[in-house]
Amino acid sequence: MMNVVNDFMQALLNVDRLLAKKIIDDHVSIMHPIQLIEDIVVVALERIGTGWQDGTYALSQVYMSGRICEEVVDTILPPSDPDRKDQPKMAICVLSDHHKLGKTIVYSLLRASGFELLDFDIVEVNDMVARVKEQKIKILLISVLMLPSALKIKKVKKIFKDEGLDTKIIVGGAPFRFDDQLWQEVGADAMCETASEAVSVVHNLMECVS
Ligand code: B12
Structure with missing residues (x-):
């Protein structure tokens, strides 16, 4: 290999x-x-x-x-699976930076595995929160490849808490692979090293959301 x-x-x-x-x-x-x-x-x-x-x-x-x-x-990339699963509302985005490849792969993999999810593309914190509220998102997947972007997730988490939103956050991307404590420090509910892990992590979190 x-x-x-x-x-x-x-x-x-x-x-x-x-x-x-x-x-x-x-x-x-x-x-x-x-x-x-x-x-x-x-x-x-x-x-x-x-x-x-x-x-x-x-x-x-x-x-x-x-x-x-x-x-x-x-x-x-695999085609999406038409047999959608019964699931809470989900979305994926890149927060702040311009590295989109990881997000594209996770999005396709989840769709190919039967999940339906919205693609917010590249967003900043306030826009992201507004869309989460508007769309009533229960699971939010965030991809970042730069440390400053990863640290912005703290702000997202704080706004969710202040506004009483129970949206779960799954994170992934280079900074979380470089530092295996970072996902907890920014307040995420789960982290994935690879796209392949996303399916089982989403399954686990689905049991925690209504
Ligand atoms: C390609 C690349 C670029 C391209 C991006 C092209 C594009 N359209 O995506 C370009 C040239 C534009 C670029 C620019 C820059 N880059 Co760059 N880039 C990279 C590089 C080499 C590869 C990134 C990549 O696409 N990897 C392939 C994808 C598929 O992997 P991935 O994103 O990690 O995703 C996998 C997993 O992490 C996971 N995953 C990812 N996200 C998520 C999310 C969830 C929810 C889940 C479940 C899983 C998951 O699934 C994927 C598949 O398994 C990385 C090196 C690295 N180590 O990552 C540097 C890197 C990310 N870049 C870096 C930097 C510094 C920059 C620049 C600032 C450079 C500059 N001086 O201008 C700019 C910033 C641009 C910006 N504002 O965002 C640094 C970041 C360092 C840091 N600590 O913050 C890195 C780490 C390079 C380095 N070693 O220093 N970059």
């Missing part, structure tokens, strides 16, 4: 869309799409991010890698 990750990473760094797509296409028949994304795409992007941080790669390479992955991932 490490060789495949290396090849995929090189294709991204060389901005070779065709090769990147071919590597993914070659594996999609032997791996579940979400597994493939987590074992190849996420790992390669993380390594590119670390390489940018230590000065090995340029931000333009991070940017183009992200764009190519968005295109490639889009072609393999």
